[in-house]
Amino acid sequence: MTTSAFKSKRNNAAPNDAEADGHISNNVHATDTMEKTDSEEDTWSSTGYNYINPFVHRLQIDNSIDLAKIYMLTVLLMPIRVVGCVISLLSAWMFACIGLYGLTLDDLKTRPISGWRRQFQRITSGAMRTLFAAGTFHHVKLTGQRASPKEAPIMVVAPHSSYVDSIIVVTTGPPSIVAKRETSDIPLLGKIINFAQPIYVQREDPNSRQNTIREIVDRARSEDEWPQVVIFAEGTCTNRKALIKFKPGAFYPGVPVQPVLLKYPNKYDSFTWTWDGPGVLKLLWMTMAQLYSRCEIEFLPVYTPSEEEIADANLYANNVREVMAKALGVPTSEYSYEDVITMSRAKDMRVPFPGDIVEIERMLYSLGFLPDSARDTEIIADFLSLKNTDHLDIFTFAELLQIDSKNPQLHQLFALLDHYHRYTVNLKSFLICSQFCKLKNEEIIEFLRAITNLYCESSQHITRQNFTRILRHSGKLTPDKCDALYFAVDRTNRGYITFEDFEHYTKDHPQYKFLYAKQEHLRRTQAGGKVKKTH
Incomplete structure (x- = not known):
């Protein structure tokens, strides 16, 4: 059916009830007042289509007894814990300053710390472990056998879900991390991070990736006793429901790696810090208001790459991810850190359902709307002449898009757009999403x-x-x-x-x-x- 024919058919429909729902009427004679829910940009992610979105986390505590405990511990225990955390952080900073006395960043880069400085490095790590203990992590369960730096120069850690994931660094010794160069300037923490001899990434340097890989390889092949390098291969925080694509940086050197799993088997997940979820202050409060928090670190056997994996870092990364996902009992997902960038971009640009925009884009590809279908453009041209576009049912939506109403991808797309579970979708929301997906580059x-x-x-x-x-x-x-x-x-x-x-x-x-x-x-x-x- 052409747009003109569809328009003629729709013009005889019931009057638009958009205003009653807080939406803008598409009638050109309507008031110019703009409502916040014009294209549903205030909603981040849909729950209509059941799929795993690794960047969405919800923390709900409905039990009144548990809520009462949280408020009671907030008053009675949290002040003491905050003081303990501050004292531990200041102690770690002091020990790091002593251990770094007389050393430059170049010194830290060229040779591993040894002698009395190594002892102070362990003391600093112990002080940071005390910080976590003050913050409810009294005991960390370690399983498996940790490999030596010579056996596995790199520890690949997943899933990465929280700011507390750094507990692996203070619990295991400390190993080195890969960090932005700017972190060395952070008050207090900068000195502590420097003392762990990290591999710094210079983002303004176009050769940063090659230099980072070269430094990891040099440490791996050195006769000196360099610590292992910890890398969170996912590159961003997720909700631990699936392992997203691993960034290949840890696998370019082609050296053996030790996969390490992080688990938080607690009643309430007050740690997960994702793109769409509770903020860091709320998470800190909820964590500090618990009696204790559990953390488990599991060391898997060292993974030695094959010749094919050494030649293909992405293959190596995917195979290690499969091993870790199997051990965790979770699926793998083709989502990646780059998808978070797309979601954030959509949210900034007031695109409806930014949390679902990647999945919406996949459905549009499956339906042939991407990369270059003109159908949505044709609809936009006549949009203000159409009626009742705030509430399209699945059959009208299919007819307008000229797609078989039985198409399963259409039903999945419809479910993503049906945020309020009314069995209808907003056409304007769909068109803004489709144009964003088509023109986002x-x-x-x-x-x-x-x-x-x-x-x-x-x-x-x-x-x-x-x-x-x-x-x-x-x-x-x-x-x-x-x-x-x-x-x-x-x-x-x-x-x-x-x-x-x-x-x-x-x-x-x-x-x-x-x-x-x-x-x-x-x-x-x-x-x-x-x-x-x-x-």
Whole structure:
């Protein structure tokens, strides 16, 4: 069915009830007042389509007795724990300062610490272990056999889910870590991290990856007694429900690695710190208000790479991940750290359901909407003439998209968009998502141009209110800045501007250069990126 035929059919439908639900009416004569839920950008992730999103965590404590314990311990025990943590941190910093006396960063990079400094290194690690004990981790259970640095120069740790994962560093000795160069300047912690002789990454250096790999290899092959290097291969925090793609950095050297598993078998998960979930202050409070917290560290057998794995770091990383996932009893997932960047980008640009945008993109690939289908563009062109677009059922949605209503991918997409479980979807939300997925690697100005007709009849007649609605998807401009920009473009006070006026003005003013920057670092999500179950 063509859009015109669909429009004719829909025009005889019941009046739009969008206003009653807090949505903007698509009628061009409707009020210009914009509601917050215009395109459902206040909701982060859907629960309609059941899949594992490794970046979403919910902490709910419904038991009244447990809540009473938390409030009681907050008053009686938390102040003592905070004092203990502060004293432990200051002690570790003091011991690190003593151990580092007379050493430069170059000295730490060229040879391992030895003699009395090594003893102070262990004392510093012990003081940091006391910090964790003060913060409820009284006992850490160790299982398996830890390999020596010569047997496995690298410890690959997963899953990475929390700021408390550094407990592995203070519990095992301490090993070295791979860290940003800027961490050496952090008050107190900078000295402690330096004393562990980390491998620093210079992000501004284009050869940073090669230099990091070379330093790991040099340490692995050195006759000196360098500590092992700890690497969290996932590269970002997850909810531990699946192992996401491992970054290949730990596997480029082609040396044996020891997989290490982190587990937190507690009643409530007050540690997981993900992209969509409780903030760090709430997690700290909930953790410190517990009587104790459990942590288990399991050392798996050393994994020695084959010739094929040495030649292919990604193959090596995937095979180690399979071993670790099997030991944990969780699936593997094709999600990666780059997907978090995409989700964050979508959230900043007020794209509906940013927590589900990667899965939505996969469904669009499966349905043939990506990379270059014109169907959604055609719908946008006629969007304001359509009726009842806030509440499309599955059959109307399929008819409009010209897809078989029995298509399973369509049903999965529909479930993702049906955030409120009303068996209907918002067409505007879908179109904004589809345009973001299609243009996420392009300049922001191209995305804004693509969605203009969702808010006004023509790009040649954009009012101030509609301009604000469009520019809210720019990611950086507040309503006040949008108003200021609008009046700067509308110098003749016509009461409207064109998209070309807006584009010409912003091109000449450097403060708007972000509108013309391509986002080529955002990874393209292909169809079929499913969670893989372990056997």
